[in-house]
Amino acid sequence: xxxxxxxxxxxxxxxxxxxxxxxxxxxxxxxxxxxxxxxxxxxxxxxxxxxxxxxxxxxxxxxxxxxxxxxxxxxxxxxxxxxxxxxxxxxxxxxxxxxxxxxxxxxxxxxxxxxxxxxxxxxx
Amino acid sequence: xxxxxxxxxxxxxxxxxxxxxxxxxxxxxxxxxxxxxxxxxxxxxxxxxxxxxxxxxxxxxxxxxxxxxxxxxxxxxxxxxxxxxxxxxxxxxxxxxxxxxxxxxxxxxxxxxxxxxxxxxxxxxxxxxxxxxxxxxxxxxxxxxxxxxxxxxxxxxxxxxxxxxxxxxxxxxxxxxxxxxxxxxxxxxxxxxxxxxxxxxxxxxxxxxxxxxxxxxxxxxxxxxxxxxxxxxxxxxxxxxxxxxxxxxxxxxxxxxxxxxxxxxxxxxxxxxxxxxxxxxxxxxxxxxxxxxxxxxxxxx
Numbered sequence: 001x002x003x004x005x006x007x008x009x010x011x012x013x014x015x016x017x018x019x020x021x022x023x024x025x026x027x028x029x030x031x032x033x034x035x036x037x038x039x040x041x042x043x044x045x046x047x048x049x050x051x052x053x054x055x056x057x058x059x060x061x062x063x064x065x066x067x068x069x070x071x072x073x074x075x076x077x078x079x080x081x082x083x084x085x086x087x088x089x090x091x092x093x094x095x096x097x098x099x100x101x102x103x104x105x106x107x108x109x110x111x112x113x114x115x116x117x118x119x120x121x122x123x124x
Numbered sequence: 125x126x127x128x129x130x131x132x133x134x135x136x137x138x139x140x141x142x143x144x145x146x147x148x149x150x151x152x153x154x155x156x157x158x159x160x161x162x163x164x165x166x167x168x169x170x171x172x173x174x175x176x177x178x179x180x181x182x183x184x185x186x187x188x189x190x191x192x193x194x195x196x197x198x199x200x201x202x203x204x205x206x207x208x209x210x211x212x213x214x215x216x217x218x219x220x221x222x223x224x225x226x227x228x229x230x231x232x233x234x235x236x237x238x239x240x241x242x243x244x245x246x247x248x249x250x251x252x253x254x255x256x257x258x259x260x261x262x263x264x265x266x267x268x269x270x271x272x273x274x275x276x277x278x279x280x281x282x283x284x285x286x287x288x289x290x291x292x293x294x295x296x297x298x299x300x301x302x303x304x305x306x307x308x309x310x311x312x313x314x315x316x317x318x319x320x321x322x323x324x325x326x327x328x329x330x331x332x333x334x335x336x337x338x339x340x341x342x343x344x345x346x347x348x349x350x351x352x353x354x355x356x357x358x359x360x361x362x363x364x365x366x367x368x369x370x371x372x373x374x375x376x377x378x379x380x381x382x383x384x385x386x387x388x389x390x391x392x393x394x395x396x397x398x399x400x401x402x403x404x405x406x407x408x409x410x411x412x413x414x415x416x417x418x419x420x421x422x423x424x425x
Contacts, residue, residue, distance in 0.1 A: 043369035044349075051235045051382030058303055060209050061425070062417035067163045067294065072241040076292040078243050083288050106250050112250070 084113040166343045181212040185405050193215040201327050215401045219314050221307045231305030235382045240293040250276045250281035303407045309384045318389040329364035345388030353395040
């Protein structure tokens, strides 16, 4: 009788195999619902008029060039180059107007890139 | 209304095939349409048969002997139900060129990228404030050796290979490639029945609903791009398109491949067609430039 009771108790405790603690970590991304898709208006003024006047050279008697349409820093309009070329162009065009810290950082970066491109590595 | 006929564009790979039986839809048999498709399939209007209709406009430029001009209807914006006024000729070297999708793709990608300037910039270890002093001595402290607290392996340190400064993605495709892209876009619009020639842009009311109604009734598609030459447009159409998002009007100088691909159908006036033909055909027979074209040439206007 007592042996039956102990067997039953061990059986019942064996059935209750669920841990009361967890051995893993939870995900840092917590989402309680499927996130809503972002609503993008494909026909805003900017999107519908994108690219207009890009052919102003060929359709407009070559008085203007598409690179005149680019808005941006003065040393980057109609120019493409690697970092060293961009920085030296910036120093030439805008360097005397720059603030002291920015100018100092620019010069440090130029000298670092010059040494890296021309002295180390396979391509020098 | 119109009996569909078999028509082939002269001289080009772009061909239009219509079923030769009236009332049958011209969709291919292996087309799978999604079950939730909304909208009526567009009925293709019969292309003008080149037999007895008077041609209202001939091409100014000479057409090569082995090519025939492409023909299309001339419509009017006067009223919703107005019938086409007649037939116009279009130059085959502009409106019926072989459709090179790779050139179209290249021009579209160029338009997206040549203006792009990316302003992403992160500070390198030299630019982050601080980090000039060696944090602890080289030997004896038991910790790893370090030279500055702003090196890239430190939290709060600079980024080693991050984006550096405003970067420009500017490049130019050869002029003839861009010109060919325009011609191919015009050819595709015509071949897919999305090109409409209009005599002038006079509309009876400045009401935007009138234009929307017109576009819907004539099955022009969801978005319409209207192109005309010159700086002045009729006030009515300017007011009508001002408030509409998907119907836009641009001068002919502003025509470009991206806008043509974005808007579903293209509406050109006769003057715009003449202007485009003149500008785009010149590149077929020009000399290579000895100096940029913006400097004066004796024979260029």
